[in-house]
Amino acid sequence: MKLNEKMPELANATEWVNQEVTRDELIGVRPTLIHFWAISCHICKKAMPELNKFRDQYKQQLNVVGVHMPRSENDLDIEIVKLIAKDYGMTQPIYIDNEHRLADAFENMYVPSYYLFDENGRLRHMQTGGSGLHLLEKQLHLILKEMKEISSFYKS
Template structure:
């Protein structure tokens, strides 16, 4: 995805965990952070405490959605996805993208990957890996400050 493109529809999930979300639920009220992860990704698991902290810090001001992107056949095991999600306290909605439909809609190829959309659903920040987790927080803060003007 390119900056300022619209949030894609959240269609094609194999299953939703912790509640289902539609694009209409996310656009119009507050910014949205969508993070792609996989149970076979070591960096994803290392970053998850940061994601959980971010989710808690901005509770009620930021939508947070996880997309589980399988990288191997083993990543399709729904019971294992549920287990890892519980171990890492992922209580926000998780789209299990078993057929890579949402992954393709985002043109995403990496985990972890982070997409930040403004309240109107426009992509305002994208990053992969964890090299810029402080930048992710800064981008979210900037969008929240824009809303308060």
């Protein structure tokens, strides 16, 4: 995906874990973080506590959706995905993408990958790897600041 492109539809999941959401439910109120991960990805598992902390810190200001993108045949067992998601405290909606439909729509090839969309569903930041969420947090603050400025403008 390129910056400023619209968020793809979250359709055709193999299955949803925790809760199913649609793009329309995510757009319009607050920014959305979509993160791709896999049960066989050590970096993903190592980054999960930091991601959960980030999710909880911004729960009133940010939607978070996980996408399980299998990297091998061993990643296709949905029951194992559910167990690992539970073990790692993943309470956010999780789109299981066993056929890589959403990964293809995002043109995503890597896990972990993070896509940050503004409240209008436009891609504002993308990063891959387990290098931490500080850049992502910085971009989120910029989006939230813009939202506050626009809100203040319309209230005056």
